[in-house]
Amino acid sequence: xxxxxxxxxxxxxxxxxxxxxxxxxxxxxxxxxxxxxxxxxxxxxxxxxxxxxxxxxxxxxxxxxxxxxxxxxxxxxxxxxxxxxxxxxxxxxxxxxxxxxxxxxxxxxxxxxxxxxxxxxxxxxxxxxxxxxxxxxxxxxxxxxxxxxxxxxxxxxxxxxxxxxxxxxxxxxxxxxxxxxxxxxxxxxxxxxxxxxxxxxxxxxxxxxxxxxxxxxxxxxxxxxxxxxxxxxxxxxxxxxxxxxxxxxxxxxxxxxxxxxxxxxxxxxxxxxxxxxxxxxxxxxxxxxxxxxxxxxxxxxxxxxx
Amino acid sequence: xxxxxxxxxxxxxxxxxxxxxxxxxxxxxxxxxxxxxxxxxxxxxxxxxxxxxxxxxxxxxxxxxxxxxxxxxxxxxxxxxxxxxxxxxxxxxxxxxxxxxxxxxxxxxxxxxxxxxxxxxxxxxxxxxxxxxxxxxxxxxxxxxxxxxxxxxxxxxxxxxxxxxxxxxxxxxxxxxxxxxxxxxxxxxxxxxxxxxxxxxxxxxxxxxxxxxxxxxxxxxxxxxxxxxxxxxxxxxxxxxxxxxxxxxxxxxxxxxxxxxxxxxxxxxxxxxxxxxxxxxxxxxxxxxxxxxxxxxxxxxxxxxx
Numbered sequence: 001x002x003x004x005x006x007x008x009x010x011x012x013x014x015x016x017x018x019x020x021x022x023x024x025x026x027x028x029x030x031x032x033x034x035x036x037x038x039x040x041x042x043x044x045x046x047x048x049x050x051x052x053x054x055x056x057x058x059x060x061x062x063x064x065x066x067x068x069x070x071x072x073x074x075x076x077x078x079x080x081x082x083x084x085x086x087x088x089x090x091x092x093x094x095x096x097x098x099x100x101x102x103x104x105x106x107x108x109x110x111x112x113x114x115x116x117x118x119x120x121x122x123x124x125x126x127x128x129x130x131x132x133x134x135x136x137x138x139x140x141x142x143x144x145x146x147x148x149x150x151x152x153x154x155x156x157x158x159x160x161x162x163x164x165x166x167x168x169x170x171x172x173x174x175x176x177x178x179x180x181x182x183x184x185x186x187x188x189x190x191x192x193x194x195x196x197x198x199x200x201x202x203x204x205x206x207x208x209x210x211x212x213x214x215x216x217x218x219x220x221x222x223x224x225x226x227x228x229x230x231x232x233x234x235x236x237x238x239x240x241x242x243x244x245x246x247x248x249x250x251x252x253x254x255x256x257x258x259x260x261x262x263x264x265x266x267x268x269x270x271x272x273x274x275x276x277x278x279x280x281x282x283x284x285x286x287x288x289x290x291x292x293x294x295x296x297x298x299x300x301x302x303x304x305x306x
Numbered sequence: 307x308x309x310x311x312x313x314x315x316x317x318x319x320x321x322x323x324x325x326x327x328x329x330x331x332x333x334x335x336x337x338x339x340x341x342x343x344x345x346x347x348x349x350x351x352x353x354x355x356x357x358x359x360x361x362x363x364x365x366x367x368x369x370x371x372x373x374x375x376x377x378x379x380x381x382x383x384x385x386x387x388x389x390x391x392x393x394x395x396x397x398x399x400x401x402x403x404x405x406x407x408x409x410x411x412x413x414x415x416x417x418x419x420x421x422x423x424x425x426x427x428x429x430x431x432x433x434x435x436x437x438x439x440x441x442x443x444x445x446x447x448x449x450x451x452x453x454x455x456x457x458x459x460x461x462x463x464x465x466x467x468x469x470x471x472x473x474x475x476x477x478x479x480x481x482x483x484x485x486x487x488x489x490x491x492x493x494x495x496x497x498x499x500x501x502x503x504x505x506x507x508x509x510x511x512x513x514x515x516x517x518x519x520x521x522x523x524x525x526x527x528x529x530x531x532x533x534x535x536x537x538x539x540x541x542x543x544x545x546x547x548x549x550x551x552x553x554x555x556x557x558x559x560x561x562x563x564x565x566x567x568x569x570x571x572x573x574x575x576x577x578x579x580x581x582x583x584x585x586x587x588x589x590x591x592x593x594x595x596x597x598x599x600x601x602x603x604x605x606x607x608x609x610x611x612x
Binding site: 293 | 311313359360403492546550564565566567568569571572573575578581582583585586587589591594595596597598599600
């Protein structure tokens with residue numbers, strides 16, 4: 001039987017205090033059978049993203065430990081940042097890697113949600129593939145109004161009854177848990193501080209206002225620059241290349257340009273190879289032409305045989 | 307610790323007897339952790355080229371086994387072919403791929419050379435980046451006169467004293483071992499049949515006429531289209547991106563454009579990732595951000611620890 005591999009990419013509402021970020025990362029590291037792949041923090045968003053992978057039960061245990069640590073060390077009543085959020089541990093998605101289906105990741109989200117609700121007394125909302133109500137397939141709808149709005153709404157608004165845990169939020173807020181396809185978080189900085197331009201471009205490229213089907217985007221001011229902050233929620237179906245082309249043209253029309261871009265967390269190799277192949281106008285490009293791809297492929301075959 | 311990947315492309319003086327070619331290829335195949343990428347034979351040249359890759363120590367072992375097999379099965383006194391050669395195993399270059407430097411490949415060439423000299427009693431000359439004398443950076447100067455001329459010269463000419471092994475050649479001849487950068491063969495087709503334009507662009511981008519240091523280029527007519535045919539002999543130092551930009555601008559100046567491009571053979575992942583990162587204007591991009599790279603890397607580290 002092939003070993004199952006699942007990825008978990010929790011987002012925490014702390015991007016400034018290293019001791020808090022380290023405590024959360026150590027909570028993940030402490031679990032045998034879990035591979036810590038990456039973590040990065042953003043001081044302006046006051047937010048950190050941790051990426052780890054492993055066999056399903058170990059990954060659920062590590063996610064629970066990290067959420068517990070965050071709930072003890074982060075106080076939403078004093079937290080501030082430019083990024084919308086509901087909780088100390090804000091969003092916890094499971095992503096299927098080797099020998100895993102999206103449905104199996106939905107089951108992991110339900111297991112974790114039940115424990116976070118009952119053992120940590122934190123309200124949990126299931127989202128995307130794990131959502132129990134149509135409007136909660138979109139993270140934005142779950143997170144609308146942020147922590148501040150949820151404090152009252154959770155007690156009064158029947159639509160905001162959590163899937164697990166109490167019908168009230170403490171200082172750790174609420175946690176959104178779910179299952180989804182691999183996601184690419186990619187930000188483009190413009191050569192201007194004109195946030196209105198970044199917002200216009202975001203509206204043009206995101207699905208919610210008529211743009212690309214699997215693109216979410218926001219315009220904001222970061223490091224004194226207008227930034228188009230993007231999530232590619234299905235980069236296999238909506239590639240990066242045409243989206244970047246649109247952003248460049250729009251920036252040019254506004255007499256500015258793309259200053260630089262940044263990748264948050266990890267990206268599947270196929271997404272970057274697709275960008276290179278499109279830029280080079282490569283005809284009949286096959287991933288088998290990449291040395292490393294063929295190597296890992298054959299090494300996997302060998303390890304199965306031996 | 308990042309996993310190192312090295313490529314080896316030995317040339318053997320046998321292109322006609324399948325049983326000999328198969329024995330050499332099998333000697334490579336027998337090593338775990340080594341991927342046989344390709345092998346091809348030329349009957350007129352009476353010569354075969356084998357391409358394989360893997361982690362450094364495994365690749366050195368596989369190269370040694372192949373040289374040993376060739377030295378037992380090929381007799382230079384009866385060998386004939388149109389291609390210049392010194393030995394049964396004629397030329398053995400190491401090429402740095404992931405997380406390898408050219409200097410580390412020079413060390414592999416020295417390790418292999420020492421073993422071939424002492425254990426197989428075959429004279430070894432180091433060439434290109436591994437050469438110990440200026441005139442041996444060029445393969446042609448190491449191979450001048452071929453096996454027939456070397457038989458006497460190695461005993462009489464102080465300039466032809468080998469770097470390793472005996473000052474005499476047996477029937478396996480001498481082996482030339484060295485290190486070089488990976489080579490990328492890449493062709494761009496223009497939206498015109500104007501070969502003169504392809505030649506002008508080739509002259510503009512190639513080192514021999516003042517262009518990019520590590521680019522060789524020719525303009526020709528292929529499938530009714532003007533083609534700029536390129537070899538990138540050090541794609542880490544001369545990346546593809548700026549060269550493609552120059553070709554596009556020159557094509558535009560001539561009121562045409564790039565129709566499409568093609569990759570000949572294999573390309574290191576890092577070369578395509580560099581193209582994507584430059585196109586996207588990614589700041590602080592690290593290959594560790596590629597999911598597959600991090601996964602295989604972390605899994606390797608764990609398997610070392612456990």
